[in-house]
Amino acid sequence: MNVTLTDIHRSFGKNKAVDGVSLQLGTGVFGLLGPNGAGKTSMLRMLATVLPPSSGEIALFGRDPRGTAARREIRRRLGYLPQSLGYYPSFTVVEFVEYFALLKEMPSAAVPKAVAAAVERVDLGAKAKAKLRTLSGGMLRRVGIAQAIVNDPGLLLLDEPTAGLDPEQRVHFRSLMRSLGESGTVIVSTHLVEDVGAACSEVALMSGGKIVFRGTAQDLTARGEGHGVGDAPLERGYSAVLAEARS
Amino acid sequence: MTVMSVPRPAWAPPRSARALRLEFKRNAVPYVLPLLAAVFYFDTLRTADGFPPVWTLRASAITNHMLFEFSVFAAGLGAWAGSREGRRKTVDLVAATPRAPWARRSIALAGALCWMLLAFLAGVAVLYIQTALQATWGGPPLWPVFAGAAGVTVVTVLGFTAGVLFPGRFTAPLVAIGVVLLNQVGFREALNVTGTGGASILPSPPTSATYALLSPANSPPLLDGGVYYHLAPDVSIVQVMFMGGIAVALFGVLGLMPGLRELGSAGGLRSLRAVFTRGDGWLSRAVAVLLVGCGVAASGTAFALAGTGQVDTVTGGWEIPALHSAASDQPVPAAPDCTFSSGFQVCVHPAFGFYLHNVATALDLVAAQIAGLPGAPVRAQEVASVSGGQDVQSGISGNPPVFEFTAERVGTLFGEFYGYDPVVWPEEFQQGLLEAFLTGPSQYAGSAPNLLDPAQLAVADVLLTAAGSQPMHASNSGQPALKSGLATEIFAAAQRFARLSASARHAWLATHLTALRAGQITLAQIP
16 A cells, blocks of 8 residues: 555644545546545645644654655655646756656756656656746646656646646546556545546545545445535435535 | 767766756846956945955955955845745755755755855956056955955855845845844944044054954055055954854754754753754764854854954054964065156165156156255165154154155045045145155154145245245145135235246255244245
8 A cells, every 4th residue: 555544633723724635546547526624735735745744643654754755765656746836947847857856865866767758658858958937737737646646656646637637638647646656655635526426536525624525436425415505416325425515 | 969868977076066967057146247357346346446456455445345245245145045945846856866965955055155156256356457457566365365265155155144034035135134234233333433534544443353353344454555565464364263163063964953843842951952962963963063163163263363463563453373373574675666767766666666756756856856955865665654653743853864655644646546636735745745755854663744834835835846846835745724814814924935047946945944844934035
């Protein structure tokens, strides 16, 4: 298992962002759904080892990230795209991705080729030398994805990766996620249930800091039959589960 | 070629070098270099150009002007670089990478620091090349460069640390303003560093010596500082040590930053204990604590050493006894530059060889007017402006009589270089010679300049006019202002004396010179 969470809690003051989550994940694309404030971003930040849990155990690639050496080893195999991508406007696309490849301690000789591959995978080859300040929001999102995948991560954490992407790019990105999920674990936090339906082999739905549903996209669709609201079957499943969790 | 076709290099530079290249390439410093260059030109370079081409004087512009300009920019740009992660909201993104924050920030700091030091050294190179093209003796002093580089380094690290601690778009300008205040108010005004242009050319009394000596910015040195005697590096060593210590300590603080942040968010003594006893990352924390300790120790030692500073009784400069080398008190051997064009030999130190011709031309004319009179000098010799810890005045001494003058005291030498009328300053040398001649043979060491009485002034005016120069009272003579009635009387006496033939004047002076020097001749007695 690449990810093992045991009774994870995380509080900010009196607010419980994550409240007793336990999870085991192997390879594949795992969708994390939930309304605003459900705890998805806190969960991803804990998995990215940037936010320590208040209590509970996290094991990534079988190692405890609380130890410096283990955390460093985990981070080398980690790809992370935060919900709000910060960037350095004066860097070019290639330089920004290269910078993160270096921070991820990739072998120096392998960096140029890995950077080029990552940039091509997000379809930004033509903009490789463009300064980030000149790119659109969707392109910047793709730069963020490129830096996340540049080290060919064993665990890829994507927080709202398709926000701002046009339909063509979203289709392309779903294909990329499926491809990455064949060799590692991809965790996608999103509001867009169609992304989950198209790319995720497994889905979890969070509400109030807890996982209130776990299964396949088909299972979630089934939960919405005859219940829930929404235009698509998956949306109806989503709303039905949420309504049940809140009742 | 698309990016996919990038070939795998046979040799790849280390990761840190690649990251440094990126930081260097995308640093904000180049964007402000044109502004910095303009400030450097209009302040440092033009000020230095106003100094005579003497290495020590010109080099003083590095710490007095250049460092101030560069430190303001360095602090602001350091803060801009340090605040980048917070400002650009990449904190989570970079925190999820295995590279330790300290290592990551060190590279960002190095990028900004490299640019600032390169710009600083380029400025020094311009200043020194300009001086090399004009100077007639000596070589470029290195200690002001070290002190300046240490100053640029410490403010860059200070700004960077402030940027990391308080990331925000206003941090950089606030830090830059803070450095201006630190420079101007903290070090120069509040610490009462006084200039050397007052009653004494020697350094100020050590009332606030500790702070004054630690400030790289200070008054320019003596005009002939470092010419007759080596300029002791004691003070520069202490400054480099002080500023270097602060820089090292701040760099250590950057290493402790994650723990300090944890402490700040959690608070309490238990958290403090937890931060320091946590099993992981102990090595980097230990190194950071060591750096903080070493930096504080270096700065503290420098502070203590500066407190022992005292005026060197030989050279007139500052010395730190624990660092002082007696070798720097030895005179610097140099053969004087001399000219003997019309029977009156004029010698100057080779460092002032650039004005030998002008001085000799000016002195020859006056020497011709007094030649053959009792006590008239047969030659003029430039001497050190400080001897045995005392200011030196110009005067005539020895047998045969020699007019000894200093670069500092004779004439408003700075006049030419500060842009005054270039005709005036050679006349000041002439006046200096006549002052010494008309007041009589004297010991040249002393603190009071020669002052002429009204009769001496009238005679001096006539001799100067005969030599083709302006009368003394009509120019900037350094003599006290005269009451209007007395000035008229002097003018009338001078006119009477001027109507005599040159031989008659010479004869009268030969007869009455002793009484004139003794102040026993009144204006009415002048024929």
